[in-house]
Amino acid sequence: MKYLSFILAILLFSCSSKREDENNVLLRYGEKELTVDDVTGLIPEGLLSADSAAMFHSIIEGWIRDEVLAELAEDRLYDMEAIERRVNDYRNSLIVQEYLMRMRESHATEIDESKVRDYYTTHRKGIKLEVPLIKGIFLKINKDSRGKEEIKNLLTSGDPEKIDKLEQEWLDRSLEYTYFQDKWIDWETVSGLIPHRFGDPDEFLKKEHYFEGEYGDCAYYLEVTDYLPSGEEQPFEYARGWISEILTQGQLAEYENNLVESLVKKSIRDKRMEAVGYDPLRHEMIETR
16 A cells, blocks of 8 residues: 555656646756656556556666766766767767668668569579478368368379368368468478478478378478479579568668768868868878878
C-alpha cells in the first residue's frame, strides 16, 4: 500500500504542479533541472507499483550522482578539452549516422531488372554456389496422423494431379507445408527444418531425392524434384535478390558521395571551409612552395 500511495502522490504532484509550474521541477543543480516528466518518461509502462517506485528513486539518485561527480571531475581533470572533443565527435557521428539511415530509406529505389541482369551476365562465371540449391516439397505432420501411408506415393509420383490431392488432403492438417518446385531454395534453409543429420549435402542429394523420418511427435517428408550442386553457377532467379541489394547500396553510395561533394563546394563558396593543406575536392595534399 505504501508504494501505491507513493505513486499516487507523484501523479497528484505532477498534475498540480503542472498547473503552477509546467516543468514539474524535482531538483535544480546549477543551470540544470530534473523534472517529474524527465523521470517518469524513463519508467516503462506496465510495472508494478513497487517496481515503479523503486525505479523512480533510482533514476533520481542516478541523476544526482552523475551531476555531482561530473562537476567534481571537471574541476579535477586537466584534459577536459580532449574529452569535449571526443564527446563532440561522438555526437556528430550519431547525428550523421541517423541522418544517413533516414536518407537511405527515403532514397532507396527499386533497381531496374535490366541492370540486375546485366550485372549477372557480366559476373556469372564468378558467382558460384557455396551450398546446393533444391526444388521440391516439404511436409511436416503429427506422426500419429491417419492416412499418412499415402504421402510418399503422392509426393514422389511427379503427377500434378497427385500433388493437388496431397494439398487437398494435408494442407490444413499439416504442421508445415512448403511447395517450392517453382523456385530454388538453398539446402541449409530446408534441411534446417528437419532434425536429422544429413552429412555432406552434395553426397546425399546425388543419391537421394526423397526423405522421411519421425522425430519426437512429428513426421517429416521431403521430396527433391531438382537440385544444383555446390560450385555450380548461381541461377539468375536465385542471385537476383542479392544482386539487387548490391546495386541498391552502390546507388545510395553514389548519391551520398555526390551529396557530400556538393556540400563541400557550397561550404568553400560560403567561405566556411578553407583548403589550407588539403584539397577536399581533389582529395589530395596541397603542395607548399
